[in-house]
Amino acid sequence: MTRIARIIAIMTGLALVATGCLGQSDEEPSDTQRGAEATEVTLTIAANAVSGGKNAEEADWIENYVIPTFVEQQQADGVDVTVEFQSSGVDDEDYKSKIALDLRTGSGADIVSLDGIWVGEFAEAGYILPLTEVVGDSVEDWDGWEQIPDAVQANMAFNDERYGVPAGSDGRVLFFNKDLFAQAGLPADWQPASWEEILDAGRALQGISGVTPIQLNAGTAMGEATTMQGVLPLLVGTGQRIYDEDAGTWQGNTQNVRDVLTFYQRVYGEGLGDPTLQQEAQGRDKSFAEFAAGTIGILMEGDYFWRSVIEPTAGVAPMPTRDEVVGYTKLPAMTPGSGLDGQDFVSMSGGGGWVLNPATEFPQQAWELLTFMNSAEATTELVAGGARLTQREDVNDEILADDPMLSFIAEEVVPLSAYRPGLAVYPQISVALQQATLDVVTGMPPDEAAAKYQEAVEAALGGADDIASD
Amino acid sequence: MTPRDFVGRIGFYVLIGLVTAFFALPMLWLVGTPFDEQPGLALSVPDPTLGNFSELLDNRFALPSLLNSVLLALGTAVLVVAFAATAAYSLSRVRIPGRDVLLYLLLLLSSIVTGTAAMVPIFLLMFELGLIDSRVGVVLVLSGGLLPAAIFILKDFMDSVPKSYEESARVFGASAFQILRDVVVPVIRPGLATIAVWTIVNVWGNFLVPFILLRDADKQPAAVLMRTFYTEGGAPNLALISTFSLLFSIPVVVMYLFVNRKYGFRFYGGIKS
């Protein structure tokens, strides 16, 4: 009976405050020292990782290393800590929805893994707060910050405030098949200096039958892969970010966007790419498989491709000859010096990090756990299984010494890298970009596609005020 | 049999054969791929291996998630069958003004709640009710969404059962409950079985509701686990997916076979043959 009574009470209550119930009331700043003296503490970590599934290494690291080690350390200090792990391991959008719902209701885990791109929209929604507001000024004193490059820190920052600690980084490069290059008479140490040189290499590869010279992600079916491993790296090669934070404007129908779309037109219009593949729902996976099978010449991807896709043993599209056959090179700007800040080469980076739930009962202990997770030992432990880029320079120096590819990313690519804007409207802009590439791939002239893109951006932003166009 | 009939009969069997092939063809992948050493989308005659299964069984969530699915599916089925049966019986036998309109309306509303747009209200409601991370909560939400259609189908079904059964039992002095238990339920049992299977099938494949409402990975059902067999880049791990698909299908298939054998898996069109 009580449950029914409760349900009825809640229903009437909710109906009464219907207008207010969707919004999040601004809560008063709470005591950052709450629970600091507790001797029995329960902390929860949530991540989009699950043992035996997506991001399994991370899940195993949390369960097998972070939790027991931290609990032991705390016990030594006389604090009885229980740490729980909420694992998910699903599609990013679904994970995001779940985390948003949790944070919105003031429930959910104390430490939450978040993609850097979500930080802005979560902050705007009031779901997360700057670390100093959750924990206090002691956040500044953490010695780990010195080890994390500013560019990487920016990924978990919003409006110049740190909202979380980054966990790793990456960069985009061009991968190419040296065997095919040799057949086409191209050098094994290929380093294009401009987009034109990429097209030249593609044309050279065109002569080999059964080979798709260039895989440049395009279309809506590829989703964010089109944006992150296609449009945006090209766009920064023209000298523009998709969102200019200083001016507060988005790229609309600009020359830069048209340049990017023109490049797409040349790749697909000249038959250097496979337009059908771009439209298949499983197109990206198939492009991986084809590259692994040696039927794709050049492919733009993040280092994830190297360490998780064509990794010779455990990759999803394992390529036993990876180390000998696959070459990688920085992505050139459109023309030398045309890149962002006058760079000759460009890249985009992504990556996630850890934020603290503002509603945590134990902000101090949660921070302690968070810093432990981002300590050099813990970070080293995380990447023990396979090399990958971490957020910490000291760790990278140590573990990447044996991995030329990742050292290359860490040393040469990340410093050139740009990040996506973490604003709530970004996904719609991203879809508009994907659509524009699709239009071009299926035959629409770049000018027209760019004009259509402009309309979509206007619809998403509710007006043309914050759009740059020329 | 005239030659024309004969040709017609041959044509009929050819047609049946084509339809059968149409329904069987896609399932070949499910049967073959789990045993393939290099599982892909291609259908190949595999060199049979059980490697994929041992890889899957290394996943500590794999088998428990099937159990979780069973719990959620059975819980929902019990609730839906019990409540839909009593409600459909009552609605079929007692005239309530506007009941048909009401049923249609509920049926339509149920389409909203099963969609993604209702995610926020459902989550907030369950949060206020303290039913987050509770299997009971998932069962309640799923039941609420499935009940209208279940009542709709069962009422249709009840309407075709002669009322003289119940009247006859009343003349013997049976109580309303006895009538329900001894006469109505046995008579509409194939319908109840159908609704139960329908419910289980719906719950079995539902991803969003359990995913949003459950927190503990150990409580997540197989439909959620299935979504974890992708890499961070979104590429499916076909070895795990194909193998798990097979395991994931077996319980519902077995259930269907069981129900089919025991109760006859069909709708009822009146009692008189």
Added chain:
Amino acid sequence: MAQQTTLPPAEQPAPAAEARPRPATDVAGLGRGRAAAFVGPAMVLIAVFLVFPALWTLYIGITNYRLTGVQARVPEIVGFDNYADALGDPTFHNALFLTLVFVLFSAVLGQNLLGFALARSLATLRPVLRRVVESLVLLAWIIPGSIVAFLWLALLDRDAGTLNALLQTPGLAWLIDYPLVSIIVFNIWRGTAFSMLLYSAALASVPPSQLETARLVGASRWQTLRDVVFPHIRGHVLTNTLLISLWTFNDFTPFLITAGGPNDRTEILPVYIYNTAISGGQMGYGAAVSLIMLVINLIIALFYIRLLRERR
């Protein structure tokens, strides 16, 4: 048997509605109290876990609510802007048109006709054969959607697909070249079982004597169907068409196969809502489209009822 219950005599000025047999008010002797107790639990559950969230969703439809961002903190009531936006949006028109085509061909025609044909022809098959065919059709219905999606991806795959291997058409990208047809055929495959079950039962209720009468007067197959079988199963046709249309209208499974592509050519309404509400984060807009979907469903339902309930 209800025929001669309580017809009013001709001398009494009975309204037209009374001219047909009246169902008794309470055959089971439930009484009002027990009837309410029987309906009660289901209604409470539906009210709390369905009607309430559904109404709330409708309310969200008049706001600019988002799951994240500023609008998550302070959603504003935008009235019917979402509806105006949707109704003026060509991608919505596209989604609506695709949905109607999808429902018409895959459910109303495809599942209905194939289900009916199967129900009719299976009765004449040998039991063993019948069980095999029936089970296959039902399996397609029972296997969870996420698995089924893979089955069809494997079937229709451009390079390694079973269908291309079978038809000797290597490299034919079914999902790119014939996306809508593909998901229509897929949905027929997926959902025919329900219609088959329902029509099997319905056909059993057609008195054999009437079928024989039709044969005696030399009616063609088609005439028999139209004049003898159909009048008997009219109600079942209504129920079936209504349910499968509704389910197909709200079916999300095609997303797992084509993700709405290529170039939105299979972006049916549920996929459209997913893309706007979840991927695009526009919960308010998605909720508004849900209501539009509901209204369209309602119109379709009313249309069917008018079409098929004329005898009442």
Added chain:
Amino acid sequence: MAAIKLDGLTKVYPGGVRAVDDLTLTIPDGEFFALLGPSGCGKTTLLRTIAGLEEATSGSVRIGDRDVTHLPPGKRELAMVFQDYALFPHMTVVDNISYPLKIKGLAKDDRLGRAVKAGDELSLDGLMQRRPAELSGGQQQRVALARAIATHPQVFLFDEPLSNLDARLRLEARTFLKRLQRDLGVTTVFVTHDQAEALAMADRMAVMDAGRIRQVGTAREVFQRPASTFVANFIGSTPMNLLSGVVRGQAVNVSGQIVQLPGDARQHVTDGQDVVVGVRPEYLSLSQSAADGALRGVVAIVENLGTASLVTLESDGFTVAATVADGEEPAIGTDAWALPIPGRTLVYRREDGELVDAPVVAAVA
């Protein structure tokens, strides 16, 4: 065993349809009583109201010395056989028969014993473990009867129990039911729309129309002296000749021909009154020559009824049918004369269709 007394019984359905209208009737203990009438006349509603399946709007039902008006059906100590028998398809024959006993709380052995006994009485031994779907229509009917008998009720109610049987079986079942009822001596009410069935089986019957009883009586009474043109029309395997006419002195003028008024009718009619003369074809003797007081017509149709033939004569303004013995049929197209047998002619008022010697309201016992 008990008598049934209905007093002022009325059943009004929501919507205002009076299915049973202020009906008073007594059925003595042990009587086999038929409710006869066309579809929709209220006979089934009346039966269901006696059973308690419908609640009376007003009036009372008494069974024996108990007022059962407000008792639920199960407490009225009666058994009912439905038109479709209502055998539970999921129970075997023996379970079906013993189910009421189970409801009444009898021990298992007890109810099995009684079920087997009832089954034996109705020659169902050997079928006890079958399910209803595996029985023929006649067998199903016997199971329904056995189920009714096994409860030892005070009253049997049959709702068209023979209508689902084929013609031959129906005749057998008729005899069988009648014998069974006589042996058991249980007061029985049965509903039928088939007048032959009612005539053959019932001790007494009530002919109903529009929720009211139009006549109550024995088969002979109802057949020989239908109390109204309605009853007259309804009873008899060949319909009664009903001829409209006007009283002229000692006779009735029917479209120019004269029919003598029966003696006892004369005092109830006035000269010039509009009446209907009723005479059964069986009570007309046909001759090929003119006879005094006979109706003349041209032979139009001859129908063979087996042992007799029905001859229809056409005249200006009316047709009249008469039966003749086998082999005495007149030729078609010839003139013939139909002479009413004395004392068998009935006269009805044209205005309300009632028999002239009867009170204005239909006879109610």
